[in-house]
Amino acid sequence: MDNTTLLFVVVMMAAVTYLPRMIPLVLLGEVKPPPFFKSFLRNIPFAVLGALIFPGIITSTGKPLSAMVGGLAAVILAFFRLNLIIVVFGGIGAVFLCEILF
Amino acid sequence: MEAEVKKAVKISEVKCGIKAAIPIAVGYIPIAIAFGLIAKSSGIPNYISLLMSVIVFAGASQFVAVNLLMLGASPVELVMTTFILNLRHFLMSSSVSQRIEPGTSKKMLTLLSFGVTDESFALASTRKEQYLKRHFMLGLHFTAYFAWVLGTYIGLFLAAGLPEIIQNSMGIALYAMFIGILVPAVKDCPPVLRVALLAILINTLLHFVPVLNILSSGWNIIIATVLASAAGSVLYPQEVESHG
Secondary structure (H helix, E strand, C coil): CCHHHHHHHHHHHHHHHHHHHHHHHHHCCCCCCCHHHHHHHHHHHHHHHHHHHCCHHHHCCCCHHHHHHHHHHHHHHHHCCCCHHHHHHHHHHHHHHHHHHC | CHHHHHHHHHHHHHHHHHHHCHHHHHHHHHHHHHHHHHHHHCCCCHHHHHHHHHHHCCHHHHHHHHHHHHCCCCHHHHHHHHHHHHCHHHHHHHHHHCCECCCCCHHHHHHHHCCCCHHHHHHHHCCCCCCECHHHHHHHHHHHHHHHHHHHHHHHHHCCCCCHHHHHHHCCHHHHHHHHHHHHHHHCCHHHHHHHHHHHHHHHHHHHCCCCCCCCHHHHHHHHHHHHHHHHHHHCHHHHHCCC
């Protein structure tokens, strides 16, 4: 692929990424959806978070063991409602320790 | 006088958004650096890699695009894969449309929608207030975007490669952030906890079970999200209605 084609591809990538982000937000705002759909939309954050976390987390560090240890550390810290930054660094620290030790 | 008060409120909301985005920036910068390094080493011109972060702004699909380019994929394949991987933002954007403060102009929505990512959505949509302030969203999205572009720049032009152990450890950052958002949000609300667990179950089945594991991870996430959210609305219409 020459650079001009590649440039065009990147612009197309931007378009197909932006449109699904833009269309619902601009068009759905004034629509009052029926109750079922409204509750469906309210469930999305929790469902999408679940689906994003697992099983993707397993391959996030290169080693399933350290990834699971890091994930577990994050779950424990999050359970006690610690600040998000602490949860993030706690997860990173747990993976780092695990990679050093094993 | 009133105009000045309004301006002060706007500024404090933007600041609140910037502050809320700090965990996202912590997760984005190392990943964006890695993206810059990988794109550079795969021989893609630097200006094209940087442009990708500036106008596409979608982490996973940018890594996949670099990978596909190295495999010699066609332009159509690249664009289609990007579309499928990022189609999940359609669901997130639909969900945000019901939470953004009423009276937000179309122009503002057009701008804000560019910044809808897994991470900014996760953070904004699980906040307690009924309506999301547009200037809060602006601060949140801008900070995340800035971190992503800055990280890409560092990876392309400044970084000489982080030690592998540091890189591996940072790989957990965004997942730890997702956990840090999800766990407190579902802890005291069994219905949404079940929705999240159901999504995990469906996504895991789609990922590992032979015959089912034929789709890309982008489709898997979309299917798991739609099925789990719909099941939640059928099983617990009342509880979820009053939440958030």
